[in-house]
Amino acid sequence: MTQTPILELRKVAKSFAKGDDIVSRAARKLGLLAPNRPLHAVQESSLQIWSGEIVGLVGESGCGKSTLGRLAAGLIRPTCGAVLQDGKDVSTMTRSERRQAKLKTQMIFQNPYASLNPRAKIGQAVGEAARFHGLLDDGSGRTSYEDYVESQLARVGLDSGYKNRFPHQLSGGQRQRVAIARALAVKPHMLICDEVVSALDVSVQAQILNLFIELRDRLNLTYLFVSHDLHVIRYLSDRVVVMYLGQVVEEAPAEQIYRHPNHPYTRALLAEVPRLGEGKSQFTAIKGEMPSPLDPPKGCPFHPRCIHATARCAVEAPAIVEIAPGHRSACHLNQMSH
Numbered sequence: 001m002t003q004t005p006i007l008e009l010r011k012v013a014k015s016f017a018k019g020d021d022i023v024s025r026a027a028r029k030l031g032l033l034a035p036n037r038p039l040h041a042v043q044e045s046s047l048q049i050w051s052g053e054i055v056g057l058v059g060e061s062g063c064g065k066s067t068l069g070r071l072a073a074g075l076i077r078p079t080c081g082a083v084l085q086d087g088k089d090v091s092t093m094t095r096s097e098r099r100q101a102k103l104k105t106q107m108i109f110q111n112p113y114a115s116l117n118p119r120a121k122i123g124q125a126v127g128e129a130a131r132f133h134g135l136l137d138d139g140s141g142r143t144s145y146e147d148y149v150e151s152q153l154a155r156v157g158l159d160s161g162y163k164n165r166f167p168h169q170l171s172g173g174q175r176q177r178v179a180i181a182r183a184l185a186v187k188p189h190m191l192i193c194d195e196v197v198s199a200l201d202v203s204v205q206a207q208i209l210n211l212f213i214e215l216r217d218r219l220n221l222t223y224l225f226v227s228h229d230l231h232v233i234r235y236l237s238d239r240v241v242v243m244y245l246g247q248v249v250e251e252a253p254a255e256q257i258y259r260h261p262n263h264p265y266t267r268a269l270l271a272e273v274p275r276l277g278e279g280k281s282q283f284t285a286i287k288g289e290m291p292s293p294l295d296p297p298k299g300c301p302f303h304p305r306c307i308h309a310t311a312r313c314a315v316e317a318p319a320i321v322e323i324a325p326g327h328r329s330a331c332h333l334n335q336m337s338h
């Protein structure tokens with residue numbers, strides 16, 4: 001493990017202005033609409049990712065996983081806090097440094113069909129960005145565009161014939177392989193994968209997950225793997241980060257979190273996971289609803305749904321603290337038991 005994390009989010013927060021379009025603004029001026037309130041998608045969260053790790057990010061729908069992923073990928077800027085790549089604050093980088101930083105961290109999404117141009121052949125989709133950035137060299141001395149595209153496709157298990165096909169001629173799994181090839185074509189160090197197997201059949205999911213593991217080993221990649229599926233996260237991750245209502249509430253090495261979950265939210269989440277073969281592999285919602293990020297509760301974000309909540313939990317937000325080596329949790333109960 002190197003001294004400096006490959007990626008660090010330092011107390012980042014991201015708020016979105018709801019209804020910031022021209023009609024809403026006019027309606028608000030006329031008093032026809034309530035004042036604009038920010039939606040707190042991510043609240044003061046920190047995360048360090050070390051080279052070669054696979055970090056799984058889990059939590060219920062709407063807890064801010066994708067927003068944290070997009071912040072990490074540099075696709076959106078934090079409202080406050082800092083994003084550091086190899087120890088350097090992205091906001092203080094020069095334009096060319098920032099371009100390099102963006103190339104180093106690539107993001108892959110759930111639906112590759114939406115991010116592939118339906119009129120562009122696969123070969124173009126895979127090689128275009130690499131050609132633009134002058135990266136057409138796979139280390140073998142072959143630098144032709146065709147060769148480069150073919151070697152990128154071969155890496156994800158697609159033969160050269162695919163380069164002349166269009167996205168609609170491919171299956172979901174093949175399209176996801178293309179999305180992986182396209183991301184890797186610009187030689188990133190890190191991939192941020194947002195629900196990348198959620199839309200695939202279970203058998204195809206396993207193939208794609210194994211491909212990710214193989215590529216990590218072969219190319220010494222680092223992953224931030226965002227998923228609501230705890231089976232996927234367990235299968236893949238070295239370390240797991242749990243988010244609730246815009247905040248990181250627990251993080252630990254994967255086996256530690258699955259065997260000894262600490263935070264009441266993590267425990268509830270794991271208790272709800274149906275075992276494989278017993279139906280859906282996704283968890284259902286925990287009792288009660290997650291509060292709105294437009295109006296997050298005071299104190300611990302989980303206290304309105306927590307069976308262990310005390311009066312303190314309703315007024316004071318617990319800090320995330322180390323409770324065992326590499327295991328951090330944000331719960332007042334830990335301080336009481338010490």
Ligand SMILES: Nc1ncnc2c1ncn2[C@@H]1O[C@H](COP(=O)(O)OP(=O)(O)OP(=O)(O)O)[C@@H](O)[C@H]1O
Nearest residue numbers: 016039041060061062063064065066067068228293
């Ligand atoms: N561009 C945006 N504008 C306004 N609100 C947004 C935007 N992006 C996300 N949000 C809101 O931020 C909150 C967190 O969303 P986010 O997509 O990060 O959560 P998530 O955990 O990834 O959920 P899901 O798995 O359902 O995508 C949600 O309430 C969402 O509606």
